[in-house]
Amino acid sequence: MLFLSFEAMEVKQAEKQNRNPWIMRVLGMGKTYFVKTPWWLRKIYPSYIWRIKTDKKILYLSFDDGPHPQATPFILDELKKYHAKATFFCVGKNVVTYPDIYKRILQEGHRVGNHTYDHLNGWQTQNEIYLQNVAKAAKHIESNLFRPCYGKITSYQAKNLNSAIKKQSKVIMWDVLSGDFDMTIKSERVLKNVTTRSGSGSIIVFHDNEKTFATIQYVLPKVLDHFSQKGYLFEKL
Numbered sequence: 489m490l491f492l493s494f495e496a497m498e499v500k501q502a503e504k505q506n507r508n509p510w511i512m513r514v515l516g517m518g519k520t521y522f523v524k525t526p527w528w529l530r531k532i533y534p535s536y537i538w539r540i541k542t543d544k545k546i547l548y549l550s551f552d553d554g555p556h557p558q559a560t561p562f563i564l565d566e567l568k569k570y571h572a573k574a575t576f577f578c579v580g581k582n583v584v585t586y587p588d589i590y591k592r593i594l595q596e597g598h599r600v601g602n603h604t605y606d607h608l609n610g611w612q613t614q615n616e617i618y619l620q621n622v623a624k625a626a627k628h629i630e631s632n633l634f635r636p637c638y639g640k641i642t643s644y645q646a647k648n649l650n651s652a653i654k655k656q657s658k659v660i661m662w663d664v665l666s667g668d669f670d671m672t673i674k675s676e677r678v679l680k681n682v683t684t685r686s687g688s689g690s691i692i693v694f695h696d697n698e699k700t701f702a703t704i705q706y707v708l709p710k711v712l713d714h715f716s717q718k719g720y721l722f723e724k725l
């Protein structure tokens with residue numbers, strides 16, 4: 489409820505000032521999400537990584553849910569044009585289905601992270617089942633980086649990640665959520681979410697999945713072009 493009134497206020501303000509709001513509601517679904525992660529959310533979860541501290545013009549693009557047979561190769565081709573590196577948070581079962589695309593991600597110098605085996609929501613899954621699913625994904629994804637699906641993970645699950653992936657894990661959240669998954673907004677708005685909210689050290693979330701492919705085809709080349717012209721480099725985490 490707090491979020492809803494928050495969102496209404498921010499959207500009104502933003503409209504007045506002719507800018508994009510930093511908090512969005514997925515229409516009809518009653519769900520709210522932050523385009524820009526607010527400082528207090530980072531404070532509540534200080535052990536998670538929300539952005540990288542740097543004065544340099546560096547952006548950290550990340551792509552969740554792949555590999556996908558069309559979206560991932562498209563993204564890799566675009567990144568290559570700009571000598572950009574990125575981080576792909578892969579779903580274990582998709583790595584098993586598309587092993588060659590997974591290999592291509594690594595061969596082209598990008599980084600991968602674990603995004604569970606079956607894309608589970610941590611808040612709706614029993615801890616043991618969740619951790620087993622992460623461990624199953626870890627058999628196919630060699631990484632100490634983990635991104636919880638929907639950003640939802642319980643503190644118990646987070647504390648026990650290390651034993652699930654058998655590594656000193658890092659939970660990677662984000663600074664800017666592109667909103668590419670939000671089918672109620674236009675691609676132009678997704679682009680603006682990214683161009684107006686990102687800065688040095690921002691970790692930006694996109695997706696390489698079926699649902700977002702059309703949006704990504706429009707948005708990603710423009711994001712790469714926009715920030716390259718401003719002197720930014722794109723690096724992996």
Ligand SMILES: [Zn+2]
Nearest residue numbers: 552553637638
């Ligand atoms: Zn996901």
